[in-house]
Amino acid sequence: MLLAIEVGNTNTKIGVYDGARLVVSWRLTTRREQTADEYGLFIETLLRTQGITPATIHGVAISNVVPPVQQALDWMCEKYFKVTPLTVESGVNTPLVLDVDNPREVGADRVVKAVAAIALYGAPLIVVDLGTATTFDCINARGEFIGGAIAPGIGTAADALLNRAARLFRVELVRPKDAIGRNTVNNIQSGLVHGWAGLVDGIVARMKAEMDGTPRVVATGGHAGLIVNVASSIQDVHEHLALEGLRMVWERANPA
Numbered sequence: 001m002l003l004a005i006e007v008g009n010t011n012t013k014i015g016v017y018d019g020a021r022l023v024v025s026w027r028l029t030t031r032r033e034q035t036a037d038e039y040g041l042f043i044e045t046l047l048r049t050q051g052i053t054p055a056t057i058h059g060v061a062i063s064n065v066v067p068p069v070q071q072a073l074d075w076m077c078e079k080y081f082k083v084t085p086l087t088v089e090s091g092v093n094t095p096l097v098l099d100v101d102n103p104r105e106v107g108a109d110r111v112v113k114a115v116a117a118i119a120l121y122g123a124p125l126i127v128v129d130l131g132t133a134t135t136f137d138c139i140n141a142r143g144e145f146i147g148g149a150i151a152p153g154i155g156t157a158a159d160a161l162l163n164r165a166a167r168l169f170r171v172e173l174v175r176p177k178d179a180i181g182r183n184t185v186n187n188i189q190s191g192l193v194h195g196w197a198g199l200v201d202g203i204v205a206r207m208k209a210e211m212d213g214t215p216r217v218v219a220t221g222g223h224a225g226l227i228v229n230v231a232s233s234i235q236d237v238h239e240h241l242a243l244e245g246l247r248m249v250w251e252r253a254n255p256a
Contacts, residue, residue, distance in 0.1 A: 001016055001017060001018050001023070001052065001056050001057050001058060001059075002016070002017040002057070002058070002059045002060070002061060002247060002250055003015075003016055003043075003057045003059070003060045003061070003081065004016075004017060004060075004061050004062075004243045004246040004247055004250070005060065005061070005062045005063070005064075005073065005085075005246075006062075006063045006064075006109060006112070006242040006243060006246065007030060007062070007063065007064040007065060007066050007069060007073070008030060008065060008066075008109065008131055008132060009030065009065060009066060009131075009132040009133075010029070010030060010131065010132045010155075010222075011027050011028065011029060011030055011131075011222060012027075012028045012029070012030045013025060013026070013027050013028075013240075013242065013243060014026045014028065014043065014046065015240065015243040015246075015247075016047065016050075016052060016057075017243075017247050020247070022240060022243065022244075023050070023052070024050050024052075025240060025243060026046055027222070028042075030066060030069070031069075032066060032068045032069055034069065034072060035072055036071075036072045036073075036074075036075035036076040036079060037076075037079075038072075039072055039073060039076040040076040040079060040080035041080075043076070043080070044080060054080055054081055057081045057083070058083065059083060059086070059250055059254060060077045060081060060083055060085040060086070061085065061086045061087075061088070061246040061247065061249060061250040062085050062086070062087045062088065062246075063087075063088045063108040063109050063111075063112045063242060063245070063246055064087065064088075064108060065107050065108060065109050070087070073085065073087075074087075086249070086250050086253055086254075087108075088108040088111060088112055088246070088249055089108065090103055090104055090105075090106040090107070090108055090111050093249070093253060094111050094112070094115060094249050094252075095115065095249075095252060096111055096114055096115050096118075096143075096144075096145055097142075097143070097144040097145065098111075098144075098145050099140075099144045099145065099146050099147075100145065100146065100147050106145065107135075109129070109242055110127075110129075110135060110137050110145075110148070111145070111245070112242050112245030112246050112248075112249060113127050113129060113137065113220060113241045113242050113245055114127060114137050114139055114145050114245070115245040115248050115249060116238075116241045116242070116244035116245035116248060117139065117218050117238075117241060117245075118139060118143050119244075119248055120238065120241075120244070121216050121218055121236065122216070123139050123140065123141050123142065123143045124138075124139055124140050124141045124211055124212065124213045124214070124215040124216070125137075125138075125139040125215050125216050125217075125218060126138055126139075126148075126204055126207055126208070126211075126215045126216070126217045126218070127139070127218050127219075127220065127241070128200055128204070128217060128218070128219045128220070128221075128224075128234065129219075129220050129221040129224075130153065130154065130196070130200075130219060130220075130221035130222065130223035130224045130226070130227065131153055131221040131222050131223065132153045132155070132156055133150050133151065133152060133153050133156070134150070134151040134152065134153050134154070134196070134199070134200070134221075135148060135149070135150050135151075136148040136149040136150075136151075136203055136204070136207060138207055138211060138215070139215075140211060140212065140213075141212055141213045146211075148207075149203055149207075151199060151203070153223065154173065154192055154193075154196050154223045154226065154227075155173065155223065157192065157196075158170075158173065158188075158192055161188075168184070168188065169184075171184075171185045171188050171189060172185075172189075173189070173192065173193075173223075173226065174189060174193075174226070175189070175193050175226060175227075175230065176189040176190045176193060176194075178190070179194050193226060193227055193230060194230060196223075196226075196227055196231075197227045197230035197231035197232075198231075200219075200227065200231040200233060200234065201231050201232055201233045204217055204233040205233065216235055216236065217233050217234050217235050217236070218234075218235065218236045218237070218238060218241070219231075219234045219236070219237045219238075220237065220238050220239065220240075220241040220242070224237050224239070225237065
């Protein structure tokens with residue numbers, strides 16, 4: 001079995017694959033101070049709740065955008081799973097061509113999502129990830145990553161708004177019934193949800209105008225479900241796009 005670990009700025013997603021089948025997945029809070037033993041014991045406990053023993057894990061694939069946790073993850077893999085992990089490095093160990101000014105600056109998370117999206121949906125593509133940041137990744141008709149855009153995430157923007165506006169307060173981040181809010185809660189919800197849907201639609205429209213062909217728009221990330229039916233440009237949502245990409249990169253490096 002393969003253990004796939006996607007470390008994001010806010011959340012860490014963990015998935016277990018039996019071949020191409022995702023057996024189980026979890027979403028955890030990313031903790032920069034976590035030790036190798038804490039990672040190992042926690043992941044081992046999660047696996048055992050599903051009847052999976054560490055001995056059945058024959059490979060680990062990691063995508064990590066939080067450098068301080070990398071050493072702990074490496075040590076955890078060696079100590080608890082007796083394997084050297086495959087850690088995705090942009091422009092080094094993936095099949096994706098990065099046709100940008102500085103390929104090594106492209107985050108590993110963006111690379112694995114692009115790899116999976118191309119395999120699952122075909123090129124050209126625009127992959128929208130609605131997480132801590134809202135990222136737009138453009139893949140041309142030849143399957144090459146040609147750049148994109150980075151905007152704040154919905155939750156990040158909500159935190160900034162509440163920190164700077166003394167009379168506003170935290171609300172549940174859900175889709176409001178109407179765009180016109182009749183109270184403060186609905187006003188904030190509408191501004192965030194409809195505002196981000198507009199941001200996504202606007203940026204996607206500008207990107208499509210600069211790309212050849214008709215790019216398919218695929219969304220992923222923790223907040224994708226929040227705006228999928230509000231942003232008209234989104235055609236598909238794939239919750240586990242990064243984990244799928246990790247599996248594909250690992251299988252390419254470890255052919256049967």
